[in-house]
Amino acid sequence: MSELAIDLEFILGRYNYWLFSILMMTGLYITVSRGNLIKKIVGLNIFQTSVFMLYISLGKVTGGTAPILTGDPDTVYSNPLPHVLILTAIVVGIATTAVGLALVVRIKETYGTIEEDEILELEHDMDFGNGAPQGGSRA
Amino acid sequence: MMALIEPHLPALQVVIPLVAAPFCMMLGRGGLAWIFASVVSLATFVISIALFAQTYDGTIISYHMGGWAPPIGIEYRVDILNAFVLLIVSGSAALVLPYARSSVAAEIPAERQALFYTAFLLCVAGLLGVTITGDAFNVFVFLEISSLATYALVASGAWANKRALTAAYNYLIMGTIGATFFVIGIGMLYSVTGTLNMADLAVRIADHGDSSTLRMGFVLILLGIGLKLAMFPLHLWLPNAYAYAPSAVTAFLAATATKVAVYVMLRFMFTVLGFDYEFQADTLRMVVLPLAIIAMFAASLVAIFQDDLKRMLAYSSVAQIGYILLGLSLLNETGITASIVHLFNHAVTKAALFMVAGCFIFSAGTSSISKLAGVGRDMPWTTAAFVAGGLSLIGLPLTVGFISKWYLVLATLELGWWPVALMIMASSLLAIIYVWRVVEVAYLQPAPAGVTRKEAPLSMLIPTWIFVGLSVWFGVNAMLTATAAGRAASALIGSSHILWKD
Numbered sequence: 001m002s003e004l005a006i007d008l009e010f011i012l013g014r015y016n017y018w019l020f021s022i023l024m025m026t027g028l029y030i031t032v033s034r035g036n037l038i039k040k041i042v043g044l045n046i047f048q049t050s051v052f053m054l055y056i057s058l059g060k061v062t063g064g065t066a067p068i069l070t071g072d073p074d075t076v077y078s079n080p081l082p083h084v085l086i087l088t089a090i091v092v093g094i095a096t097t098a099v100g101l102a103l104v105v106r107i108k109e110t111y112g113t114i115e116e117d118e119i120l121e122l123e124h125d126m127d128f129g130n131g132a133p134q135g136g137s138r139a
Numbered sequence: 140m141m142a143l144i145e146p147h148l149p150a151l152q153v154v155i156p157l158v159a160a161p162f163c164m165m166l167g168r169g170g171l172a173w174i175f176a177s178v179v180s181l182a183t184f185v186i187s188i189a190l191f192a193q194t195y196d197g198t199i200i201s202y203h204m205g206g207w208a209p210p211i212g213i214e215y216r217v218d219i220l221n222a223f224v225l226l227i228v229s230g231s232a233a234l235v236l237p238y239a240r241s242s243v244a245a246e247i248p249a250e251r252q253a254l255f256y257t258a259f260l261l262c263v264a265g266l267l268g269v270t271i272t273g274d275a276f277n278v279f280v281f282l283e284i285s286s287l288a289t290y291a292l293v294a295s296g297a298w299a300n301k302r303a304l305t306a307a308y309n310y311l312i313m314g315t316i317g318a319t320f321f322v323i324g325i326g327m328l329y330s331v332t333g334t335l336n337m338a339d340l341a342v343r344i345a346d347h348g349d350s351s352t353l354r355m356g357f358v359l360i361l362l363g364i365g366l367k368l369a370m371f372p373l374h375l376w377l378p379n380a381y382a383y384a385p386s387a388v389t390a391f392l393a394a395t396a397t398k399v400a401v402y403v404m405l406r407f408m409f410t411v412l413g414f415d416y417e418f419q420a421d422t423l424r425m426v427v428l429p430l431a432i433i434a435m436f437a438a439s440l441v442a443i444f445q446d447d448l449k450r451m452l453a454y455s456s457v458a459q460i461g462y463i464l465l466g467l468s469l470l471n472e473t474g475i476t477a478s479i480v481h482l483f484n485h486a487v488t489k490a491a492l493f494m495v496a497g498c499f500i501f502s503a504g505t506s507s508i509s510k511l512a513g514v515g516r517d518m519p520w521t522t523a524a525f526v527a528g529g530l531s532l533i534g535l536p537l538t539v540g541f542i543s544k545w546y547l548v549l550a551t552l553e554l555g556w557w558p559v560a561l562m563i564m565a566s567s568l569l570a571i572i573y574v575w576r577v578v579e580v581a582y583l584q585p586a587p588a589g590v591t592r593k594e595a596p597l598s599m600l601i602p603t604w605i606f607v608g609l610s611v612w613f614g615v616n617a618m619l620t621a622t623a624a625g626r627a628a629s630a631l632i633g634s635s636h637i638l639w640k641d
Contacts, residue, residue, distance in 0.1 A: 048315070058326065085276050092279075099311060107305060110301045
């Protein structure tokens with residue numbers, strides 16, 4: 001019977017992983033399901049942020065402090081390496097967002113919309129419309 | 140002088156293009172920036188040759204960044220596999236840049252060309268960094284440097300066709316999802332081993348044994364890299380990105396970007412995760428192998444029905460990646476040799492073919508196959524290059540395509556899987572159809588009246604023919620590539636413990 005009982009401590013003790021999974025799935029779902037190009041990027045951001053949480057919570061030691069020498073040999077330190085990695089990953093995330101938003105701006109300028117279904121319709125017209133001119137779209 | 144530089148070659152390989160990129164931006168309008176980028180890419184090519192020569196006999200160069208010894212410091216680790224891929228990347232860059240001069244001038248406004256070459260150099264730096272580094276997290280960072288530069292490069296096709304913007308956007312979304320999966324996977328590996336150095340990871344994972352965290356890490360890395368290398372059915376970003384990017388970019392990306400992702404896959408599957416672990420071998424053989432075979436057929440079939448030459452070649456790339464993944468997932472030494480040798484062979488062939496497409500766009504103003512009727516008479520050299528490249532794509536003897544397929548078929552026969560060998564040959568027949576369609580239109584149909592098309596300029600023809608020449612040279616005499624690939628494959632197999640259990 002004991003094997004079937006829900007191990008509440010096991011579940012609650014790993015709440016950081018649960019939060020990570022929920023956030024990750026939320027972000028991924030938004031990215032895939034939304035048609036608005038800005039909302040897609042917001043979803044992507046949430047998705048990336050969940051990874052930051054995963055890494056940072058991995059490095060946390062209960063009762064641990066920031067890795068600054070205190071002179072006390074009994075001090076418990078948290079692992080600083082995941083934090084440093086995530087510092088880099090945050091920069092990568094910001095750069096990706098910036099490039100993505102810059103592309104959205106240009107798409108808005110040339111297509112006049114940032115809704116995916118309307119863009120697909122326009123592109124369908126370009127492919128199969130009555131000889132709609134392609135290219136040279138930039139004024 | 141030489142003695143001073145030589146120990147630092149691995150660092151210089153990445154640092155030179157990375158540092159050169161911002162300078163390139165300051166060089167004003169096109170011409171100077173192009174000369175600068177060409178000189179830089181030639182320098183990286185020379186370094187790659189030197190590294191390849193040093194590692195050809197199996198030596199492993201370990202370079203400690205900033206003098207910090209691994210596993211704490213970041214290590215650049217060059218063995219024959221990296222050196223081979225470095226050679227592909229920097230060689231492609233050095234050959235694409237001379238070609239880019241005229242092609243880019245026609246497709247991108249003069250005031251933006253310096254920015255274009257800056258992004259190009261960043262992309263080269265990123266790809267070289269992914270290849271050379273021995274640190275798992277470093278791979279992610281360089282992967283994103285090259286990907287971000289690639290998104291910008293693809294989007295710069297927007298002056299010719301605005302659909303480049305949406306293509307780049309979709310690539311960005313898919314690429315970032317892939318990179319994020321990859322970094323979660325690395326997080327999983329880190330959480331069980333506490334290290335990021337690849338060699339150290341391999342040792343500690345072997346000590347650790349099987350666990351569900353490791354399995355999760357393996358799946359996430361496979362998925363993430365699968366997105367980056369356009370593994371069927373995760374290839375949806377590729378056709379549009381290749382079709383609407385500027386011609387020079389397409390030629391470069393087709394030769395390098397997916398190849399580097401395949402390298403990362405090989406490295407993680409065999410060197411890092413390669414322990415005696417059925418789950419991993421089963422996934423490769425039960426999931427990746429069928430997908431690779433589907434890619435060979437599905438993508439080739441789709442390619443047959445494309446009207447745009449660049450799109451057709453892009454779908455053909457998805458099929459060719461199928462061959463590479465097939466070799467990898469056979470999990471025997473000959474199969475991996477086939478994979479590695481096809482990295483080079485496909486890079487050379489596809490670069491030549493996309494350059495031909497670029498020549499058509501430059502001179503005939505279109506890459507639509509139906510509008511290229513009779514082009515064989517107006518542009519004989521360009522069209523001949525297409526025929527030679529096409530033969531290599533099909534895998535006719537005396538071309539590099541044959542060498543790859545030979546090894547691939549040998550590998551399947553070693554396992555006694557002759558139906559797979561037959562499928563490889565059957566899918567080659569599909570390649571004949573889509574290559575023939577272009578040849579038929581170009582040579583056998585009359586040119587429409589009143590259309591004048593001049594042969595492409597020499598600055599574009601010569602790099603194209605160098606790639607064609609390479610695809611024939613290494614098809615006739617495959618000693619160098621096959622030996623390098625064979626040694627790399629046996630090193631990979633040696634570093635892993637995967638044994639297929641029947």
